[in-house]
Amino acid sequence: MKPVFTYSEGMERVETSYCPGCTHGIAHRLIVETLIENGELGNAIGVCPIGCSVQAHKFMHVDMCEAAHGRAPAVASGIRRVHPDKPVFTYQGDGDLASIGMGEIIHAASRGERFTTFFINNGIYGMTGGQMAPTTLIGQRSTTSQDGRTVEANGMPIRVAELIAAVDGAAYVERVALDSPAHIRQAKRAVQKAFAVQKMGVGFTMIEFISSCPTNWGLSPVEALGWIKEKMIPYYPLGVKKDITAQNVQEEEA
Amino acid sequence: MSEKVLMKGNEAFGEAAILSGCNFYFGYPITPQSEIPEYLSRELPKRGGCFIQAESELAAINMAYGAAAAGGNAFISSSAPGIALMQEGLSFMCCAEVPVVVLNVSRCGPGIGGIQPGQADYIQATRGGGNGDYKIPVFAPSTIQEAIDMIYEATYLANKWRNPMMLLTDGMMGQMMEPVVLPEPRKLLTSEEIPQAKPWALSGFDHKNGQRSLIRALHMQPTDLEIQVEKIFTKYDAMEKELPAYAAEGLEGAEIVFVAFGLMSRLVREAIEMLAEEGIKAGLIRPKTLWPYPYAAFDELDFNSTKVVISTELSKGQMIEDVRLGVEGRLPVELIYRTGGVVPTTPEVVERAKKILEGLK
Structure with a gap:
């Protein structure tokens, strides 16, 4: 019998600290699989800042450092200066990237930093127990918006992929979702593309993953995947938001 | 050793950092130390180093953390309120055991304070301006020559102890000129030399016989954190014996x-x-x-x-x-x-x- 699905060599053989139904594990696996396919797992450096994924180094088998809340893009910028030719990535949640770390991510993108940010958007603070994130949807309940988020009190959720795509230094930005096999296959292609564009050295690359947090959403794992499809994707449309390599191709063709 | 040259304090501090082997500098403008990022933005790219003008002091210290975690020698400078913003990173680097040399060209506070020289960052510098149990050695030069020599020594000590080292000087020292003799330049590490020279640093496990590097400042188990704190305090105990100078x-x-x-x-x-x-x-x-x-x-x-x-x-x-x-x-x-x-x-x-x-x- 031939096994059709096994552990990835890029993942440590340990239980993760993630809740049942959480999609962090899928995102981890897509990243390490891509690095293995590129022959670069042992050449890569990752940064995992505070949030549930601060312990990602326990699960992804690559050189990694932790970072303070929001600061991963600054840390990766420093790493990039020392190792100009290695794959470098940050792995950040939405509280981390879109709230406390908004300054760092915008400026890293603006400098056209040659690393890739994997941005996990599950619309909530996971590690601290379900508080409202900058990406929490209008009407969505959280422990700090107990009657549901309102525009009046909290403003609108931030669409990060579109925001980063508008920054000149960004080379490739795509939003994907982790709610279905088809979307996960697309997410894998996005990760591959991001590392490829990083290697081209033409600018900043970011993949936004629409992810689930069943525990803090108060939903079952299956219901959480339904929430992604019905509530999140309509507000956070999937797709490539920026690809300067495609623009180059078009210009060459023209 | 070079001939005697007349140098402005801030420019001499920047030059000392380069000669001491710090080839990564991340700066943010603040009076009275802005000549340091200006000098290093001009000099480092010419001399095998790298300068980034950070978007904030928070970013600057974290860039330094990234560069140092990756095995580079990082130097960083600011003035009183800017150093206050860097405390998050300094506490983090002490726990994660990552070296950096930090220079405070101090002004007076509290608050935004003023831009004139002060020594009111003494408690911030010596008592741990950030959170948690940690220590940072603090050197106090009284001449520009002594500052140069201390930056040179601090770069060595930061790597020896894998801990931040700080110099506390002030705006008047930064702005005045004195004759100085510059030290011989230390050899800069290349990216390829880092895995062997600093096997603990991030460089990809293929370059270290499959040994992964993990650099951490989070310990979820209280007993694990206690072990880490005790570990860094064995270093501080040794520093208390070796470093006091007067x-x-x-x-x-x-x-x-x-x-x-x-x-x-x-x-x-x-x-x-x-x-x-x-x-x-x-x-x-x-x-x-x-x-x-x-x-x-x-x-x-x-x-x-x-x-x-x-x-x-x-x-x-x-x-x-x-x-x-x-x-x-x-x-x-x-x-x-x-x-x-x-x-x-x-x-x-x-x-x-x-x-x-x-x-x-």
């Missing part, structure tokens, strides 16, 4: 002993000369390290002659706590200070010292 001048037979560091020690030296002209013998203890503090210096006091020890500061009595710990109640301890960025004149120091002496009689 200069003592004219303690024998002195009626007054001043304690002063950095810029203030230069004023006090003049004051001691003026007092001597009036027949009052005074001495000076000049701490060169502020943590670990050279408490042993106070055992050298001449207890037969000395009537008072005076902490002389550009702050409202911060170092005086360490002076009291050093004196251990053996003599009265008094304070002469100006704050807010005001630097006293030498006659002012003399007059205040005489008043203190008269008050004791």
Whole structure:
């Protein structure tokens, strides 16, 4: 019998600290699989800042450092200066990237930093127990918006992929979702593309993953995947938001 | 060793960082140290190094953390409120055991304060300005030459101990010019040399026989964190034995002993000369390290002659706590200070010292 699905060599053989139904594990696996396919797992450096994924180094088998809340893009910028030719990535949640770390991510993108940010958007603070994130949807309940988020009190959720795509230094930005096999296959292609564009050295690359947090959403794992499809994707449309390599191709063709 | 050259403090600090082997610098403009990022933005790219103008001091210290975690030698500078913003990163780097050399060209606070020189960051520097159990050695140069030599030594010590090292100087030192002799440049590490030179650093496990590097400042289990804190404190215990440094001048037979560091020690030296002209013998203890503090210096006091020890500061009595710990109640301890960025004149120091002496009689 031939096994059709096994552990990835890029993942440590340990239980993760993630809740049942959480999609962090899928995102981890897509990243390490891509690095293995590129022959670069042992050449890569990752940064995992505070949030549930601060312990990602326990699960992804690559050189990694932790970072303070929001600061991963600054840390990766420093790493990039020392190792100009290695794959470098940050792995950040939405509280981390879109709230406390908004300054760092915008400026890293603006400098056209040659690393890739994997941005996990599950619309909530996971590690601290379900508080409202900058990406929490209008009407969505959280422990700090107990009657549901309102525009009046909290403003609108931030669409990060579109925001980063508008920054000149960004080379490739795509939003994907982790709610279905088809979307996960697309997410894998996005990760591959991001590392490829990083290697081209033409600018900043970011993949936004629409992810689930069943525990803090108060939903079952299956219901959480339904929430992604019905509530999140309509507000956070999937797709490539920026690809300067495609623009180059078009210009060459023209 | 080079010929003697005349250099402005801030430019000399930047040059010293390059010569000491720090080829990664991340800066953010703030008076009175902005000549350092200006100088290094011009010089580092020409000399095998790298400069980024960070978007904030928070980003700057975290860029330094990233570069140092990846095996580079990182140097960073700012002034008082900017150093306050960097405390998150410094606490983090102590826990994660990542080296960096930090220079505070201090101004006066609190708040935004002013841009004139001050020493009011003493407690922030020596007591751990950030969260948690950690220590950062603090060096206090009194001349630009001494600052150059201390930056050179601090780069070595930061790597030796894998801990941040800080220099506390001030706006006047940063802005004035003095003749200096520059040290020989240390060899810079290349990216390829890092896995062997610093096997703990991030460089990809293929380059370290499959050994992964993990650099961490989070320990979810209290017992794990306790072990890590105890581990870094074994280093601090060793530093407390190895690092304390001071200069003592004219303690024998002195009626007054001043304690002063950095810029203030230069004023006090003049004051001691003026007092001597009036027949009052005074001495000076000049701490060169502020943590670990050279408490042993106070055992050298001449207890037969000395009537008072005076902490002389550009702050409202911060170092005086360490002076009291050093004196251990053996003599009265008094304070002469100006704050807010005001630097006293030498006659002012003399007059205040005489008043203190008269008050004791």
